[in-house]
Amino acid sequence: MRTSLYPGVDELERRARTLVRAAPGLLRLSRVGESRAGRPLWLLSAGRGERHILAVAGAHANEPVGGASALRLAALFARRPQLLETLGCTWHFLLCLDPDGAHLAHGWQPEEPEPSLTECHRYFYRPAFARQPESLPVPPGKPLPESAALVRLLDELRPVAQFTLHGIEFGGAFVMMTREVPGAADAFRETAAHLRVPVDRDPVDGPDWRLDPPGVLVLPDGHDEGERDPSGYVAESTWFHPRRHGTLTTLIEAPAWAVPSVSDARPVTDPDRAAARLGEVLLGRTRELAAVLGTRLDTAVAEDLAPLRVAARELLDVAPSIVASWAAEEPGRFRGHFASRGISARRIPLRVAAMASRALARTDPRTVEILDDLVREWSQELEKTYDLRWVPVAAQTGLHVRTMLTTARLVCGGGG
Template sequence: MEVARRHPTVATIVELGSSRSGRPIRALRIGSGDKVALLFGCPHPNEPIGAMMLDYLSERLASDAELREALDYTWYIVKCIDPDGTQLNEGWFAGPFNIETYVRNFYRPPGFLQVEWTFPIDYKTLHFSRPLPETKCLMKVIDGERPAFLYSLHNAGFGGAYWYITRPVPKLHARLHEIAKRHGIPLALGEPEVPYCEKFAEAVYGLFGVKDTYDYYEKHMDKDPASLISGGAGSDEYAYARAGTFALVCELPYYYDPRIEDTSPTDRTRRDTVLESLEASEKAWEFIRETYAELRPLLQNPSSPFAVAIDDNLKHVPASIEAERKWATTAEDTLRPATGAEAFDSLVVRRFYNELSIGMLWRLCREELARASDPRTSRVLGDIERELDRKLSLECSALEAELNYRVVPIRDLVRVQLASGLLFARHLLGEDAV
C-alpha cells in the first residue's frame, strides 16, 4: 500500500488473511489513538464507492498530524473486503453509467457468501458457524482490537441517501440530512429497505440484524425462520456483541429520480402499492425460475458464482415475498395513503432491483455459451441467451423511459460518506463539529 510506503512512521500494513481465491486482504493501520475505528469498503461487491473514500481518508490521516490528533483513533482501514466479488462487477465501473450497463454487469453473492452477513450467530433455531475467510479477517480486528467505531461502506443502486446507526443520536440526524443536501443528493423517503427496521428520523434507521429478520419471519411465516435465512449475523451485530461497538452504515445511490423525495399523498393506499410491487416481483422470479430450469441441466460449471447466487435466491426470495405480503396485509400503517415517494419506490424502483437478478442469469447463460462445444447445447443456450437479452433490453428501455433519473457524481458520494463518518467518529469522542 502506497500510503504506508510514503508515511512509514504513522502507517503500517497489517496482514489479515486471504480471500477465497487467495487474494491478500490487508488493513492499513494509521495512528495510535486511544479508541479504535474499523472502516471497510466493498462489504457487498457491487458497492465500490467506499474504496475511493478510504483512499482519500487514508492519505489525509497519514499526512495530517493535526487531523490524527483531533481524531484520537487508531484506524484500521480495509479498502476492499471482498476482492473476488468486486472483480465480477468491474464491467460497469468505467461506465457508461446507465441502468442497462449496471444491470448487465452486476453481481451480488447469496447471503451465505456475503462478507457482511456471515458472522457466527446462535439465536433460537438459527445456528450459523461458517464465516468466510474474508469475514474472519474482520473478526480478527474486532476480536483483537475491540473497535469503538465501525463503518461499513455501502451503496444503494437507485433511490436516495439513508443511514443506519446502532442507536438514535437525535442531535445528529438533521446534520446527516444537511450533508446529503449540501452535495445535491436527495433523501430516500420511500419504503424502507425492510419493513421491520426502526425509524429514528427521515432516512435514518436503526441497524437491523439477523435476529430481527428471524423474529420477522417467526411472526409472519409458518415455517422455521432458520430455514428462510441464508447467512449469519452482520458485522455490526457481531461487533456490538463483542465490544459494544457503535456502527454506521451510509447508503448512497448511484442514480436518483426526484420522486424519491415526494412526500405528498397519492390516491392509493400504501398497502395497494406494496402488494402490486410484490406481484411484479413474483412474476419476475417466476420467469427466473422457469428460465433457470431450462438452463441448469446444461451447466458445465454449476458452481459458477452466478449459478450459486441464483440457486440460493430461488430458495429464499419467494419466502421473503410471502412474508412481506403477510406484513402488508396486516400492518395498520399500510392503510394510510402512500406518499409519492413510497409509491415510486414500490412500483418503479423495485422493478429495477428485479432486473438485477435477470442480469445475473443472462451473464450465467453467456458464460456457459462461451464454454459450450456441443452444437445442440450451443443452440439451446443461444435461444435462452437471446430471450434473456431481449427481456433485459425491453425492461431496461422501459425503465429508462419511465424514469427521470440523474447519475450522482462519484465525488459527491465520496464526500457524503466521508462527512457522515467523521460526524459520528467525532461524536463518539465527545465532539460535535463535522
C-alpha cells in the same frame, strides 16, 4: 475528460501502497487475512491514537464505491493528520472484505458524465446470502474466512465505531445505526442535502429496525443478535458482533443513480392499489424469467461462473417471500414508500436476468440473447419510470466520508 472512477481490488492495494509511501509516518498497510480463494485482505491504518475506528469497504461485490471512499478519507488524513489527533484515534480501513466477489463483478468502469445502467448490468454480481461476508451463520455454522477475519479484527481493535460503506445501483441514501447518537441523523441528512443526494424516506432494508424518517434506521432497544432479513433469512451479522465492546456500527448507503421520488412525502390516493402493483411487478417479471430459464439454473456451469448461477437461483426463489413481507407491512401512505419498494420490485428481476446471462454465456447463447434483451428493456423502463440521475462519484464518496467524520466527532467528542 472521461475517467474511470471505481478502483478494482488490485488497484486498491496499489493506491494504498502509494499513499503509505507518501506518508510513511502516518499510514501503514497490513494483511489481516485472506479470502476463500486465497486473496489477501488489506487493512490500511492511519494515526496512532488510543481509540480505534474501523471502516469496512467492499462487503458486497456490486458496491465498489466503498473502496474509493476509504482511499479518499485516508488521503485526507495524510494531508491533515490533525483530524486524527483531534479525534484521538487510529482509523483503519478494510479495503475490500470480499475480494473474490469483487473480482467476479469487476469489469464495469463507469465513465462520467454519462454512465450506462444497461452496461452496469453486463458485469453485475451480488453473491447469494450465505456468501456475503458481513453475514454470520447461525451457530454451529462455520463463518466464511473473510467473516472470521473481520470478527478477529473487531475483537482485537474493540473500535468505538465501525462504518460499513455500501452502495446501491439506484435509489436514495440512508443510514442504519445500532444505537442512536444525538445529532448524527440530522448531520447525515444535512450532508445528503448539501451533496444533492435524495434521502430514502422509508428504506426497504431493516424491516425490524426503528425508522427515524427520513432515511435513518436505528436498532430498537432489546433487539436480539438475529435480524430477519427481507430475503427471508435469519442470521447474525458483523454489524451486531462488536456491540459487546460498546461499538457503534453505522451502515452508510450511497446510490449510484439517484431516484428523487424516494424522498416524496406527498400522500398516495389509493395505497392498497399501489401495494398490489408492487407484487404484480415483481412476481410477473420473475414468472417471465422462470419461463425463459426453465431448469437451466439447476444445471451445472463452469466453476468460475457457479456463484452467478447460485445467486440468480436464490433471488428467483425468494421473490414470493419478499412480496409477502411487503404485504405484512403497515400500509404506506406516502409516495416515497412506494417508490422505494417499486424500485426493489424492479431491481430483483433485473439482477436475476443479468447474473443468469453471465452464468449461461458459454453454454446457451440463445437464452443469453433473450436475457440481455430483458436487461436492456428493464433498464430503460427504470430510467423512464423513476427519472434516474447519475450521482457523481465525488458525491457518492463524499456522502460516505462526511457521514463518517461527523459521526466520529459525535462519538469521540472531537471538534469540527
